[in-house]
Amino acid sequence: xxxxxxxxxxxxxxxxxxxxxxxxxxxxxxxxxxATIRSPAAxxxxxxxxxDPSINWDEFVVVDHRDxxxxxxxxxIEKEEPALAALEVRHRHEPVLLIAHPSISxxxxxxQAIRVxxxxxxxxxxxxxxxxxxxxxxxxxxxxxxxxxxxGDPQAAFENAAHIxxxxxxxxxxxxIYIETxxxxxxxxxxxxxxxxxxxxxxxxxxxxxxxxxxxxxxxxVIQTPIGGGFGGKEDYPxxxxxxxxxxxxxAGAPVKIVYDRTEDMAATTKRHxxxxxxxxxxxxDGRLLAMEIDVLLDGGAYVTLSPxxxxxxxxxAAGPYDCEHIHIHGEVRLTxxxxxxxxxxxxAPQTQFATERHMDVIAAELGIDPVELRRRNLLRTxxxxxxxxxxxxxxxxxxxxDRGLELADYAQRQxxxxxxxxEHPYLRxxxxxxxxxxxxxxxxxxxxVLASEVWVEGLPDGRFMVLTAxxxxxxxxxxxxxxxxxxxxxxxxxEVIIATPDTSRVPNSGPTVASRTAMVVGRLIERAxxxxxxxAEVKGAxxxxxxxxxxxxxxxxxDQRLLGKAKHQxxxxxxxxxxxxxxDAYAAFAWATYVATVEVDLRTYGVRVTDFVAxxxxxxVIHPTLARGxxxxxxxxxxxxxxxxxxxxxxxxxANNQMTNYIxxxxxxxxPIRVYFEEQPSQFGPGGAKGIGELPxxxxxxxxxxxxxxxxxxxINTIPLTPERLMTILDxxxxxx
Amino acid sequence: xxxxxxxxxxxxxxxxxxxVPTDARLLDVLRYDCRCxxxxxxxxxGECGAxxxxxxxxxxxxxxxxxxxxxxxxxxTVESVAPEFAAKLNATGTSQCGACTPxxxxxxxxxxxxxxxxxxxxxxxxxxxxxxxxxxxxGVIEGVASVVSEKK
Numbered sequence: 001x002x003x004x005x006x007x008x009x010x011x012x013x014x015x016x017x018x019x020x021x022x023x024x025x026x027x028x029x030x031x032x033x034x035a036t037i038r039s040p041a042a043x044x045x046x047x048x049x050x051x052d053p054s055i056n057w058d059e060f061v062v063v064d065h066r067d068x069x070x071x072x073x074x075x076x077i078e079k080e081e082p083a084l085a086a087l088e089v090r091h092r093h094e095p096v097l098l099i100a101h102p103s104i105s106x107x108x109x110x111x112q113a114i115r116v117x118x119x120x121x122x123x124x125x126x127x128x129x130x131x132x133x134x135x136x137x138x139x140x141x142x143x144x145x146x147x148x149x150x151x152g153d154p155q156a157a158f159e160n161a162a163h164i165x166x167x168x169x170x171x172x173x174x175x176x177i178y179i180e181t182x183x184x185x186x187x188x189x190x191x192x193x194x195x196x197x198x199x200x201x202x203x204x205x206x207x208x209x210x211x212x213x214x215x216x217x218x219x220x221x222v223i224q225t226p227i228g229g230g231f232g233g234k235e236d237y238p239x240x241x242x243x244x245x246x247x248x249x250x251x252a253g254a255p256v257k258i259v260y261d262r263t264e265d266m267a268a269t270t271k272r273h274x275x276x277x278x279x280x281x282x283x284x285x286d287g288r289l290l291a292m293e294i295d296v297l298l299d300g301g302a303y304v305t306l307s308p309x310x311x312x313x314x315x316x317x318a319a320g321p322y323d324c325e326h327i328h329i330h331g332e333v334r335l336t337x338x339x340x341x342x343x344x345x346x347x348x349a350p351q352t353q354f355a356t357e358r359h360m361d362v363i364a365a366e367l368g369i370d371p372v373e374l375r376r377r378n379l380l381r382t383x384x385x386x387x388x389x390x391x392x393x394x395x396x397x398x399x400x401x402x403d404r405g406l407e408l409a410d411y412a413q414r415q416x417x418x419x420x421x422x423x424e425h426p427y428l429r430x431x432x433x434x435x436x437x438x439x440x441x442x443x444x445x446x447x448x449x450v451l452a453s454e455v456w457v458e459g460l461p462d463g464r465f466m467v468l469t470a471x472x473x474x475x476x477x478x479x480x481x482x483x484x485x486x487x488x489x490x491x492x493x494x495x496e497v498i499i500a501t502p503d504t505s506r507v508p509n510s511g512p513t514v515a516s517r518t519a520m521v522v523g524r525l526i527e528r529a530x531x532x533x534x535x536x537a538e539v540k541g542a543x544x545x546x547x548x549x550x551x552x553x554x555x556x557x558x559x560d561q562r563l564l565g566k567a568k569h570q571x572x573x574x575x576x577x578x579x580x581x582x583x584x585d586a587y588a589a590f591a592w593a594t595y596v597a598t599v600e601v602d603l604r605t606y607g608v609r610v611t612d613f614v615a616x617x618x619x620x621x622v623i624h625p626t627l628a629r630g631x632x633x634x635x636x637x638x639x640x641x642x643x644x645x646x647x648x649x650x651x652x653x654x655x656a657n658n659q660m661t662n663y664i665x666x667x668x669x670x671x672x673p674i675r676v677y678f679e680e681q682p683s684q685f686g687p688g689g690a691k692g693i694g695e696l697p698x699x700x701x702x703x704x705x706x707x708x709x710x711x712x713x714x715x716x717i718n719t720i721p722l723t724p725e726r727l728m729t730i731l732d733x734x735x736x737x738x
Numbered sequence: 739x740x741x742x743x744x745x746x747x748x749x750x751x752x753x754x755x756x757x758v759p760t761d762a763r764l765l766d767v768l769r770y771d772c773r774c775x776x777x778x779x780x781x782x783x784g785e786c787g788a789x790x791x792x793x794x795x796x797x798x799x800x801x802x803x804x805x806x807x808x809x810x811x812x813x814x815t816v817e818s819v820a821p822e823f824a825a826k827l828n829a830t831g832t833s834q835c836g837a838c839t840p841x842x843x844x845x846x847x848x849x850x851x852x853x854x855x856x857x858x859x860x861x862x863x864x865x866x867x868x869x870x871x872x873x874x875x876x877g878v879i880e881g882v883a884s885v886v887s888e889k890k
Contacts, residue, residue: 012828015836018776018816025775179837228837475835633874660785668875669866
């Protein structure tokens, strides 16, 4: 059966042989190169733009805001981010001008020869800092979005609590470091403006072009080229880049390619929202959670972009996979004069679950309870409700999942051994820690209903099949798993199925490739479209060779026509979500996990090394074992980087360490093998029972690792990244960290 | 620097000559002048290894090699890899997004011819010059281990 089998990755060979054509690989005749001139200051009025007269500017195409035909707005959730700054800038590196030239070396010289003068205005760099009338730039308080989740009556519960435990937790920004930087090509072809590039969501780009240029969708064709990594960094930013390339291409009357080099990409594009989370928790003498008050603050950067939905996911996951009757979660995401933050794998949930899982260990320590017992007494059981009062319907036994994870990591035995080792070793301290957590798949609440995704499965004249979706492979394996899902539904071998390239002129809008929705939501649509195809070929319920023959027969009787099976998203029955009160079924399905980290701290260098990692998760159904393990291992390692080494150093409102030499992502020599284990409790919502897994592995490693470090050192550490410098400061006591 | 010069070298077994800018990097010559786009640019400063090629049989970061240094040399890129070699790597999930993949293939090719190096350094240490953001490295390590032991 295709689902569950380890077929060779379909796009693997072209990547391994170097033949996959990424946007910067495309050979385009008459190509010009484009570049962006950006604000040197974090906030202020543009007073002048100077072009060095030693350059012959007649050879160049120059675009500024006056060239914009319609609204100077890049549409995301709101319309307030300009494509090019007109009078004022709100962050360093904000795009002001675009230039293009046929020669890339001439372009590079020209970039250095333009000066943008800014008359500074007071800037906000910390979302916690008090505001003045001069620093308010959005609404009346710089708050992009507020959300409150209320359950029960926390006030009353606090009054009667045996113990109240508080904690403050902080997580830093993170840069995606997709190995392929952002890139886009625009050119006119057959009366359309054709955009090719590295993007997770072709229809998001299409929508932004329609709005910006004031033209209908048919005026454009947006085609995804192979993506060398996304992680959310190519969810929203490509809309800006596509508009820039399009503006230059139209003015130049030639194809224009814009590819960012690494330093520009790191400094100017979106990053993970930094967070500050405060917990105040009422517990009884046995550590049962009576009430939780959680305050979540995110730094959104200079424009709204996706911040409201990042906050949404952050607050929904903030109380963790625990049973608690009385909860108030208050979340805000605020403006700062820094490059806008955006989507990054996990999308708010890693930030709040770092806080929750650290806080559970803090509670355990204060009460003198074993952190394992604390989880056991509070993990959700089937029938209990989450913070939004969603009933836990999965039959997963979370305490048993936790026990299995701990067993796989030899937790109890190691912890005892380390306690002994730590008293003897002159400078190494070993520790083990864990996190129990969850992640909702698909868009929140009614989001999937609003997306109204559609998928087609075509029966080709030769009896093979083509799956047409807008969903992109950015390395996670979309092409392969959608092939497997379709092959299973059609009853044929995977070789009979082709996945169409996401091209907005050819495929229906099946929604963005985000939110861990592809396998579950889009996969389910493919199953239904396969059924619809059989109906239309008048062989209802048939599959395999019989279906293929029926399709060939149909084509004989209907020459030059297409046979398309279609499916449109249907809201799962029985799920209810109230967007105003933030109550109800936030997600159709959750994946559940326990991760266990073993660490070694070197007190000579303050370096923390992960020496073993167990990642155990319940995911419904594993569609492709190697790809699924790859997703989990990749996410775990990305989260290890976020926890220990990836520090975004901000100076004057922009990233100062915007190079791979001084922004440190993990290398193979830094890591142990990531031991990945799956459990499967098939969900009714996904093909074969599959739920989403792409973002889940980002939520657990950071708290598991820091819990392990705290175990090793007998300290309480509540901030990441825990770089050696930060650990040294904490241990030396010059910082008043709790 | 605006001048150009004539550069001749042996690319994947074939003699080629191109007129290139004096300040070109070997990476630029391969990707833009030779249209051999398999080799990728990840960082431009020799940190990530995505641009790795074999220069007279040694793995180098081609973003750090001035093109003139390759004059008269043998250059081998990912395009020269045998399909069977690539297929073995594919089986373990060595490649996900593919951006770091060409550099990893080059390193694996060299290591397969010099497995004795692994007596002095672990495979994980050795592969640390090739950064990957997608795989978490386990698929890469398993894949490279499978082609190295095979050659032994």
